[in-house]
Structure formats: structure tokens, C-alpha cells
Amino acid sequence: MNKIILITLMGCLFSCNTKEDNSLPSKTETHKKLLTPDNMEIEKILERQLRAGGYSSYYDTDYAFYKYDKSDLEVTLNPIKKILINHGYKIIQKDLFISKIKTIFGNVSRYEDIFYINSFNKCAKPKSLNFYDPDGFRNDLYFSTENQIVLNLYSLPELIDYQKDYKEIAAKEDKFPTEITKEGDDEKIYLTKWKDIPDLAKQRQKNIDLLINRNKYLFNDSKANLVWLKFYDKEFLESLVKTFGYVKDEDLLKWVLDKNLIKIADEDLEEFGKILWTKTCDNNIIVHKEVFDLIAKQDKTTFKNYNLSLRVFVEDFKDDNLSFSEVAKIKALVCYYGTKMTDDNLFSYFFNVRDQKYEEEFKKNNYYNLPDFKEIYELTRKGGISLPGEIE
Numbered sequence: 001m002n003k004i005i006l007i008t009l010m011g012c013l014f015s016c017n018t019k020e021d022n023s024l025p026s027k028t029e030t031h032k033k034l035l036t037p038d039n040m041e042i043e044k045i046l047e048r049q050l051r052a053g054g055y056s057s058y059y060d061t062d063y064a065f066y067k068y069d070k071s072d073l074e075v076t077l078n079p080i081k082k083i084l085i086n087h088g089y090k091i092i093q094k095d096l097f098i099s100k101i102k103t104i105f106g107n108v109s110r111y112e113d114i115f116y117i118n119s120f121n122k123c124a125k126p127k128s129l130n131f132y133d134p135d136g137f138r139n140d141l142y143f144s145t146e147n148q149i150v151l152n153l154y155s156l157p158e159l160i161d162y163q164k165d166y167k168e169i170a171a172k173e174d175k176f177p178t179e180i181t182k183e184g185d186d187e188k189i190y191l192t193k194w195k196d197i198p199d200l201a202k203q204r205q206k207n208i209d210l211l212i213n214r215n216k217y218l219f220n221d222s223k224a225n226l227v228w229l230k231f232y233d234k235e236f237l238e239s240l241v242k243t244f245g246y247v248k249d250e251d252l253l254k255w256v257l258d259k260n261l262i263k264i265a266d267e268d269l270e271e272f273g274k275i276l277w278t279k280t281c282d283n284n285i286i287v288h289k290e291v292f293d294l295i296a297k298q299d300k301t302t303f304k305n306y307n308l309s310l311r312v313f314v315e316d317f318k319d320d321n322l323s324f325s326e327v328a329k330i331k332a333l334v335c336y337y338g339t340k341m342t343d344d345n346l347f348s349y350f351f352n353v354r355d356q357k358y359e360e361e362f363k364k365n366n367y368y369n370l371p372d373f374k375e376i377y378e379l380t381r382k383g384g385i386s387l388p389g390e391i392e
Contacts, residue, residue: 038078043169045075046156050173053191054157054200058182064136065180065189068153070129073114073142076154080211081147083159087212089149090220097148100219104246107281108143115143122243123281149215157194158207170195223251230255242271245278247290254294262309269316272309277330285326287333296341310338328361329368336373339380 052066085091092100101108101115108115109125118124119139130140131153138153156162163170173195179188194200210233217225226249229237240246241256256275262268277287295306314334319327367373 041071041075042079042156042160043166045071046162046166047169047172049155049157050162050169050194051176053176053178054155054194054197055192057190057192058187062136063182063189064132064134065191066155068131068138070131072155073131073151073153076151076156076159077144077147077149079156079159080151081149083208084149084212084215087216089212089215091148092219094145094148097143097219098145101143103248104218104240105141105244113145115145117141148219149211150218151211154207155194157200158204161201161204163195226251234259242274245280245286245288247275247288250290250294253290257291257294257306261305262312269313272313273317273330276313276334279322279326285329287330287337289337292337292341307338310334314338324357325361325365328358329365332358332362332373332377333368336368336370336376339376340372 049066049072056063056065098115105115105117106122108117110116111129114129116126116129117140118126118130119137119141129142140153141150142153143150160166173193176191176193178191178193180191181187182189197203209228213225213228213233214236216222217229226237237252238256238259241253242260247253253275260268260271260275262272275288276291277285279285295303295310298306314331317327317331322330362368362373362377367377
């Protein structure tokens with residue numbers, strides 16, 4: 001009898017211990033997860049960002065109260081990388097990643113493991129990375145070579161559901177002040193807390209969608225993500241061609257061309273010109289032959305529409321920020337490539353061909369090292385090639 005009781009008790013003890021042991025890994029895993037260096041850093045910076053608020057205003061003007069630094073960027077890298085991988089982003093080799101950056105964006109400044117582009121000046125090369133903008137703009141681009149991703153500078157609440165994932169930190173937000181005094185001034189800065197931004201969840205999803213689609217298009221060559229960007233990130237896509245001179249993707253190039261054909265306004269001429277030529281950060285003028293190769297492939301109606309814009313551009317283009325030599329090069333190469341893009345010479349307008357200074361400029365530049373440039377130019381001067389008014 002005693003043996004039976006003892007066996008029963010041992011069985012109960014074993015069963016209870018087993019149940020208790022089964023519950024331990026869950027608690028331990030949670031505890032370990034909360035204590036990882038990454039989560040500790042997220043908690044520290046999240047609290048700092050929550051204390052600063054989502055928006056700040058000084059009188060009736062938005063005020064960039066929170067001063068971002070490198071830690072604000074670095075703390076978002078792992079969360080962003082996890083989001084991207086969960087949505088099918090393929091991490092590529094570091095050398096290929098860097099090569100793609102240079103192909104698409106040109107000569108980008110590098111600061112250790114981060115490439116950086118200033119949104120307002122692609123050629124800006126500050127001595128150190130810029131994070132804080134006193135006007136509150138955060139459109140600069142950062143490329144992490146360690147994580148192989150491109151991103152803007154985000155606050156953590158713009159990426160993660162902090163009220164769900166970091167409840168203890170989120171609970172402190174209620175106690176943070178909504179008014180502070182501007183440094184060196186008695187005037188008040190009014191803070192809007194992150195939790196009080198009504199469309200924060202919508203903003204967060206938009207940021208995540210932009211990250212996914214930009215990275216998958218740029219570094220995974222995904223055409224499906226290019227389609228999304230055409231609808232929801234038009235300004236960024238256009239900047240790839242018109243600001244950075246990226247013309248290797250015909251699908252993207254045609255989309256930008258179709259959006260920027262010359263109609264009436266002077267600004268149409270300027271925007272169309274940004275597709276045809278780019279000035280690099282080392283002051284070299286590049287006229288994109290790829291644009292003319294694309295035009296030459298189009299059907300008759302589309303070709304005519306493109307061709308009309310080219311003719312208007314050549315006739316009216318001027319730029320006070322460029323030297324005569326630079327303007328001459330742009331016009332000359334647009335005319336040269338335009339003349340050569342079909343066997344029928346449907347485009348052949350050489351500006352003011354009797355002006356001696358152009359001829360001298362072409363000679364000085366060895367006819368831009370194009371073997372048949374001089375021949376086509378001479379034929380045009382002599383009336384040997386059809387002029388724009390003859391095109392039907």
C-alpha cells in the first residue's frame with residue numbers, strides 16, 4: 001500500500017514539475033528578449049522620442065525641437081531589416097549593393113558604413129553625417145552597407161506599434177509634459193504626443209510600404225514593386241531619372257518621359273530637359289543616349305509626340321546657370337542623337353547653324369569625340385538633312 005502511495009506521489013510530482021517546466025521557457029524567452037542590447041537601446045531611444053513628442057510648435061509655426069543623431073538612425077536598422085525580410089526582401093552581396101548605389105545615384109558620399117545623400121543638394125559632401133535639420137525636414141537618404149538597405153530617418157513610433165510592443169515605455173508617455181520652454185527663451189513650445197496623432201497607424205504603414213517597395217525595386221530588381229512606386233511614390237521615382245540621371249531601366253525611363261512631355265509652360269521645358277541631360281558632381285555634362293534609343297523604338301504616334309518635345313527643347317532651351325560651352329554641348333548632342341535615332345532623319349534641327357561660335361565650339365571639343373558628328377553637322381549646314389518644318 002505504501003509503495004502504491006509513494007509511486008502515485010512521485011508521479012504527481014513529476015507531472016507537476018513537467019507542467020511547470022513547460023511554462024518556464026516562455027517566460028525565460030520573453031525575459032531574455034526584453035534584455036537584449038537591441039531592445040534595451042530601442043527602449044532608451046523610444047522614451048527619448050516620446051518625451052520630445054511627435055510634433056512641436058512655436059507660436060503658430062512648426063518647430064524642430066527634437067535633435068536627431070546617429071543613434072536615432074541606427075536603432076531603426078534592425079527593425080527595418082526584419083520588416084523587409086518578412087516581406088520577401090533578399091539581402092544581396094555587399095559589393096553588389098554598393099555597385100547598385102553608384103549606378104543609380106552616382107558618386108554618393110560615404111561615412112564608414114553609411115552612404116548619404118542630401119535631399120536638396122545631391123553633391124553636398126558634409127564633413128560628417130547630417131541628421132538634424134532645424135527646419136524639420138527628414139528626406140535625406142541613408143544607405144546601410146552592413147544591412148544592405150536604403151532608408152530615411154524615422155522616429156521609432158513611425159515604424160513600430162510601440163503601444164503594443166513596448167507597453168511599459170508607452171505608459172510613461174502620459175506623464176511627459178505637453179509644454180516646454182525654448183532653450184534661451186521664455187516662450188513655450190507646445191508638444192503633440194505621439195499617442196495623440198490620430199493617423200499615426202496609417203503613417204506608420206505608409207512608411208513601411210515605402211521601405212519595402214523602394215528596397216525591393218532598387219536592390220532586388222522587382223518590377224512588381226516598381227508598379228507600386230509609380231502610384232504611391234512618384235516624386236522619388238522621378239528623382240532617380242531627373243536628379244540622379246539613372247536611365248538604365250527602360251520601364252522607369254518611359255514612365256518619366258510620358259509624364260514630362262513638353263506642353264506649353266516653360267517649366268515643362270525645364271523638367272523635360274532634366275531627363276535628357278545631367279550635370280554630375282564633378283561638373284561634367286552628360287546627355288543620355290539611352291533616352292534617344294528608347295524613343296527610336298516607339299510606334300509612330302508615340303515617336304511623334306516625343307519628337308515634338310525634342311524640337312521644342314532644342315529651339316527654346318537656355319539656362320543662365322550654365323556656360324555657353326555647356327549649353328552648346330547639350331543642344332549639339334540632343335540634335336546629334338535625335339538625328340541618328342531613325343534612318344529617315346525625322347529629327348534634324350541644328351540651332352543657328354550659321355553662327356560661327358558654335359562651329360568653333362564644336363572644333364575645340366573635337367566634335368565631342370563622335371566619329372560622324374562633323375559629317376552630320378556639315379550636311380545640316382548645307383541643307384542636306386530635313387529640317388523640323390518638313391516633318392509631318
